Amino acid sequence: MPLSSVGLSRRAVLAGAAATTALGLAGCGGSDSSGSSSGTLTAGFDNEPVTLDPALSAAISSDRNVLNLFFDALLRQRPDGTFEAALATRWDADDSAVTLTLRRGVEFHDGTACDAEAVVFNLRRVMDPATRSTKAAALANVASVEAPDARTVRIALKSPDPLLLTHLAHEAGMIASPAALKKHGADFGRRPVGTGPFTFAQWRSKVQLTAKRNDAYWAKAADGSSLPKLDKVVLRFVTEAKVLRAELSTGGVQLVRALPPEEYKQLGGDKQVVIKDGGVRRAYYVALNVTKGPFKDPKVRAAFARAVDRRAVGKAAAGDEYDIAPSFATSSDWFYDDSIAPLPHDPAKARSALAEAGSRGEVPITVVARRRAPDPTIAELLQSQLTAAGFAPKAEVLEFQTQLDRMKNRDFDAALLVIDIPRLDPSLAFDPYFTSDGPNNWSGLDDRVLDALLDEAAGTGDRPARKRAYADAQRRIIDNNYWVFLHQAKSPLIHSSRLKGVQLDVDGQWRLAEARLDG
Numbered sequence: 001m002p003l004s005s006v007g008l009s010r011r012a013v014l015a016g017a018a019a020t021t022a023l024g025l026a027g028c029g030g031s032d033s034s035g036s037s038s039g040t041l042t043a044g045f046d047n048e049p050v051t052l053d054p055a056l057s058a059a060i061s062s063d064r065n066v067l068n069l070f071f072d073a074l075l076r077q078r079p080d081g082t083f084e085a086a087l088a089t090r091w092d093a094d095d096s097a098v099t100l101t102l103r104r105g106v107e108f109h110d111g112t113a114c115d116a117e118a119v120v121f122n123l124r125r126v127m128d129p130a131t132r133s134t135k136a137a138a139l140a141n142v143a144s145v146e147a148p149d150a151r152t153v154r155i156a157l158k159s160p161d162p163l164l165l166t167h168l169a170h171e172a173g174m175i176a177s178p179a180a181l182k183k184h185g186a187d188f189g190r191r192p193v194g195t196g197p198f199t200f201a202q203w204r205s206k207v208q209l210t211a212k213r214n215d216a217y218w219a220k221a222a223d224g225s226s227l228p229k230l231d232k233v234v235l236r237f238v239t240e241a242k243v244l245r246a247e248l249s250t251g252g253v254q255l256v257r258a259l260p261p262e263e264y265k266q267l268g269g270d271k272q273v274v275i276k277d278g279g280v281r282r283a284y285y286v287a288l289n290v291t292k293g294p295f296k297d298p299k300v301r302a303a304f305a306r307a308v309d310r311r312a313v314g315k316a317a318a319g320d321e322y323d324i325a326p327s328f329a330t331s332s333d334w335f336y337d338d339s340i341a342p343l344p345h346d347p348a349k350a351r352s353a354l355a356e357a358g359s360r361g362e363v364p365i366t367v368v369a370r371r372r373a374p375d376p377t378i379a380e381l382l383q384s385q386l387t388a389a390g391f392a393p394k395a396e397v398l399e400f401q402t403q404l405d406r407m408k409n410r411d412f413d414a415a416l417l418v419i420d421i422p423r424l425d426p427s428l429a430f431d432p433y434f435t436s437d438g439p440n441n442w443s444g445l446d447d448r449v450l451d452a453l454l455d456e457a458a459g460t461g462d463r464p465a466r467k468r469a470y471a472d473a474q475r476r477i478i479d480n481n482y483w484v485f486l487h488q489a490k491s492p493l494i495h496s497s498r499l500k501g502v503q504l505d506v507d508g509q510w511r512l513a514e515a516r517l518d519g
Contacts, residue, residue, distance in 0.1 A: 051189030071194035116147035261321035307389030314487030
């Protein structure tokens with residue numbers, strides 16, 4: 001398991017995790033949450049969700065900020081890898097099964113009971129191939145899910161699964177109202193009903209989403225006071241970074257999901273704004289379509305990799321507020337390996353590689369990027385670098401949903417995108433993108449050796465063995481140039497000084513149950 005207590009048996013670790021159960025939830029990180037207040041928090045949000053159905057969510061880096069408003073997971077995971085209670089108050093596990101004891105008296109926003117039958121319904125729904133859940137792989141080792149009584153859920157395993165609790169603390173373990181799922185069907189993603197601190201009020205596409213206080217929320221603050229503190233949360237969908245920065249400085253919004261360094265550095269002297277680097281990074285990458293077109297040829301992929309000057313991209317997009325790393329691993333991650341190195345920038349060798357691939361003249365390619373700073377800037381610089389190396393690149397700057405549709409349909413040659421890191425467990429970063437059946441396998445990879453390495457890494461609790469497997473997996477991704485990893489821009493938490501009590505998930509997503517506005 002991805003826990004700090006290496007050397008303990010898996011059973012001992014899980015027993016220790018269960019012993020940490022608490023009736024009220026303290027935050028995974030954040031500022032003081034004492035006192036009480038009311039009012040409306042307005043947040044600037046650059047990534048409008050496609051769906052608010054946790055089982056179908058695909059934008060891992062941003063959707064959970066919104067999902068956390070409406071849904072609770074079965075467990076909560078701390079930054080040190082241990083677990084604490086959420087909808088489950090106790091969990092007992094061995095290599096063949098996990099048994100959960102559920103919290104008493106919790107109701108969904110529609111007034112129906114969040115009991116064992118509801119949990120079984122949700123987990124089976126994720127597992128059902130007909131659902132086409134983006135979280136199905138998280139429960140791939142589950143043989144069956146049963147409810148012996150109203151407060152007990154028993155999950156039988158096909159084989160030992162050291163990562164199951166981690167998945168139950170993320171979207172795969174978020175529990176939605178079965179009654180609402182049945183009532184709304186395909187529309188549930190636009191009408192979310194969970195047990196979370198806020199209830200759904202309104203969603204105006206490309207404008208804003210509004211959530212209201214759940215007066216019956218089960219969790220309490222450390223001092224015993226009711227949660228949530230806020231009356232309302234409004235997420236305004238704004239993709240223009242300059243507008244978000246201006247709105248924050250003038251008080252139009254009190255919280256922003258992300259700003260590029262060129263914008264947040266302008267707020268550095270503003271005493272009304274808090275900028276706190278919590279270690280979250282925005283990892284930019286280019287995924288290459290290996291199923292058709294020029295990048296089906298590994299020599300052309302190698303030419304692309306040599307054409308890209310990653311440090312020049314980082315400098316242009318993030319000034320001096322970025323790191324360079326070989327993959328999604330950060331230098332502080334336990335699975336980081338500094339011996340892994342991508343091909344160095346060398347336009348001359350890139351041209352030679354294209355010649356070896358039989359190219360005569362410039363190679364036409366299309367790079368799809370999102371219409372949001374700094375992505376168009378990066379796309380423009382990539383065009384210049386690729387042209388110098390013998391490509392004839394064209395950049396298409398698209399709205400986010402259009403870009404995702406193109407990527408899902410593999411209607412692109414190269415795609416520029418970003419994810420937030422670090423994630424508590426590397427399986428949450430690598431599996432969705434690099435396994436053959438991963439929901440975000442944009443490149444169309446069908447690499448059985450890579451699948452086996454990622455399966456090996458996720459299938460053991462032995463951290464040294466996992467580190468070796470993840471190092472080998474990263475090396476294979478980079479040696480085959482399936483992706484070109486660019487830079488890791490710093491992504492601090494940015495909010496009004498009036499806003500207190502924002503908590504963060506282990507990978508940087510908001511929890512607003514204890515948030516309040518002072519003054």
